[in-house]
Amino acid sequence: MxxxxxxxxxxxxxxxxxxxxxxxxxxxxxxxxxxxxxxxxxxxxxxxxxxxxxxxxxxxxxxxxxxRPPRDVYSDEELGPRLFTLGGRLYQRTDLELVNRREMRLQCSHYEPVLPPGKTQKLPCVVYLHGNCSSRLEAMSALPVLLPLNITVFAFDFSGSGRSDGPYISLGFRVDCLLREWRSEEGSILAL
Known part of the structure; x- marks a missing residue:
């Protein structure tokens, strides 16, 4: 059957x-x-x-x-002047401190053009992620390329790097938290 x-x-x-x-x-x-x-x-x-x-x-x-790589130790002078010219245009560096979800202070710098009083302009921004054993100083090499194109640059020391808090580096694992925090403070759209 x-x-x-x-x-x-x-x-x-x-x-x-x-x-x-x-x-x-x-x-x-x-x-x-x-x-x-x-x-x-x-x-x-x-x-x-x-x-x-x-x-x-x-x-x-x-x-x-x-x-836990050796920290890149640097001085304020190495970050460059707060106001500087590039190609005849005036730019500024704004240093700020953000606190991540692990309560660690991250040291940051935002490079952007100086606008006339009362004028605002939303510009694209590159968030520069430095390499291992480095710091936000690494972003200085990108400024002459990006700033003249009206692209601002946001650089920071990862936790465990440069002047930021933390015994370990995150290798970018929690960068999303930093971007979310900075975006909420700045209110601008980030382009990565």
């Missing part, structure tokens, strides 16, 4: 479940064998334990170097 379609589907599902179960068991057995081999090799050669220990220690140092 032929099987109904429903019975065929049930049979196929059971076969598929059996295959998945077998694959899972094979994976577990393979992982157990690998763990046994690692343990045996460490026990068989005490030097391997020392090597594993040293590698682990060096890995920890590498991770620490990435998340």
């Amino acid at each position: 032929p099987l109904s379609i429903q019975q065929q589907q049930q049979q196929q599902q059971q076969q598929q479940q059996q295959r998945q179960h077998q694959q899972h068991q094979q994976q577990q057995q393979q992982q157990q064998q690998e763990r046994r081999q690692q343990q045996l090799s460490r026990e068989a050669d005490p030097r391997m334990a020392a090597i594993f220990s040293k590698v682990s220690e060096q890995y920890g140092e590498l991770v620490n170097f990435i998340i």
